[in-house]
Amino acid sequence: MQDEPIDPFNSDPVDPAAGLDDPGDDEADPLTEAERQDVLEDLSDLEVYQALLSPTGIRGLVIECEDCHEPHYFDWDLLRGNLRHLLSSGRPRVHEPAYDPDPDHYVTWEYARGYADGVHDTLAEGQDDETRDEN
Secondary structure, X not given: OOOOOOOOOOOOOOOOOOOOOOOHHHOOOOOOHHHHHHHHHHHHHHXXXXXXXXXXXXXXXXXXXXXXXXXXXXXXXXXXXXXXXXXHHOOOOOOOOOOOOOHHHEEOHHHHHHHHHXXXXXXXXXXXXXXXXXX
């Protein structure tokens, strides 16, 4: 199973993005151990967010791009692939805003984190109530 979208220009001799994957002179420094740990935590969090939010109709996350100051909409699988690419290469992928996404189907990292925290707290309260009822 492939985690990343298929490249429509794969093996095309006139691929317009042929040089983009070659770091060349501006090769990125490898991720520090702290950065690597942050990306691994993001991947772990992403699994939880997808499990909790997909059943509610949420298709992924929206991220405000620091470079172009536009919201970028990422489906779960695409974001997961981007994070894995960052882990393996130390460089983020070149990106473009999604074509005509429905913003109602995407939430921010902060919203997803708050939603997951709320579910966790609710489950913890339920366990506390059961423990008190047993005593």
